[in-house]
Amino acid sequence: xxxxxxxxxxxxxxxxxxxxxxxxxxxxxxxxxxxxxxxxxxxxxxxxxxxxxxxxxxxxxxxxxxxxxxxxxxxxxxxxxxxxxxxxxxxxxxxxxxxxxxxxxxxxxx
Amino acid sequence: xxxxxxxxxxxxxxxxxxxxxxxxxxxxxxxxxxxxxxxxxxxxxxxxxxxxxxxxxxxxxxxxxxxxxxxxxxxxxxxxxxxxxxxxxxxxxxxxxxxxxxxxxxxxxxxxxxxxxxxxxx
Numbered sequence: 428x429x430x431x432x433x434x435x436x437x438x439x440x441x442x443x444x445x446x447x448x449x450x451x452x453x454x455x456x457x458x459x460x461x462x463x464x465x466x467x468x469x470x471x472x473x474x475x476x477x478x479x480x481x482x483x484x485x486x487x488x489x490x491x492x493x494x495x496x497x498x499x500x501x502x503x504x505x506x507x508x509x510x511x512x513x514x515x516x517x518x519x520x521x522x523x524x525x526x527x528x529x530x531x532x533x534x535x536x537x
Numbered sequence: 538x539x540x541x542x543x544x545x546x547x548x549x550x551x552x553x554x555x556x557x558x559x560x561x562x563x564x565x566x567x568x569x570x571x572x573x574x575x576x577x578x579x580x581x582x583x584x585x586x587x588x589x590x591x592x593x594x595x596x597x598x599x600x601x602x603x604x605x606x607x608x609x610x611x612x613x614x615x616x617x618x619x620x621x622x623x624x625x626x627x628x629x630x631x632x633x634x635x636x637x638x639x640x641x642x643x644x645x646x647x648x649x650x651x652x653x654x655x656x657x658x659x
Contacts, residue, residue: 429581462645464582471649472582477639483647515582517645525600526572526584526646 430455431516433529440537444504447532449516451497455527459519461499463492466513466531475514476501503534511536539563539648541635546653553625553657559618559635559650566616567591570638572646573609573620575631575655585609585620585633590641602628625657 432450439445449461463476474483476492479499491502499516516529545557559571570593573585586599588609597609608621618635632652639647 460645462639464646466582471634471651473649474639474645474647477645477647478643483639513581517582519644523601524598526587528574528582528584531581 429530430520430523430527431518431529433514433516433532435530436533436535438535438537439503439506441506441508443506444502445506445534446503447501447514447516447534449499449501449529451499451518451520451527453497454522455497455518455520456494456499457497458521461492461494462517463490463499463501464515464517466515468512472515506536508536510534539637541637541648541650543633543635543650543653546633546655548656548658549625550659551625551627551657554621554623555625555655557620557622557633557635557653557655559620561616561618561635561637564637566611567613568641570644571609571611571618572636572638573618574634574636574646574649575629576634576652577628577631580631583631588618622655625655627657629655630657631655 460478464472465475466472479494480492520527540562542560572587606624610619635650636646637648
């Protein structure tokens, strides 16, 4: 059971928008910024969003992040088939003194 | 360009030891926090531990499941990160990723190596 809670799956059709949630508590998301990672099948994870809502260079603006209180969200607009991947949120946790990952959300593009 | 290349993975029996290495290039190694993250087959990501940068005295922190068994070290002159794994258990079977922080001041994970597979089995 992960400290950060994500839905195990999400889906959408090409062109649609989808949102993935990440729920934590005061000692992690409530106190620290959230990062999001995309892991395409058979590859290493890649940074998608950092510091809650910042996109690294090269990440399309179809991807956006937000945070409110002890929850964060990743929004993907204009879904494309190549967005089919596992998505993970992450944040530092003061109580556990470690970096925590969500359990991951498998995004299927129908 | 930031590059992280892990090596040293393989098969080991329960109770055995293994040392992973990560060769880093494309940045000033001593300025960055470095973490190890693992992923068991078919499972999610799990943080293993980290070493801070030179400015923060290279101190280390570990996840509870590996504390006391795993040791992270770094050789700044060789631009290398290491993970010494002792008393290995079957549940340590995973792909192990070497990672670098986003920037020198933004400590989240920004870059990942390709990973190296460790299999613990009798």
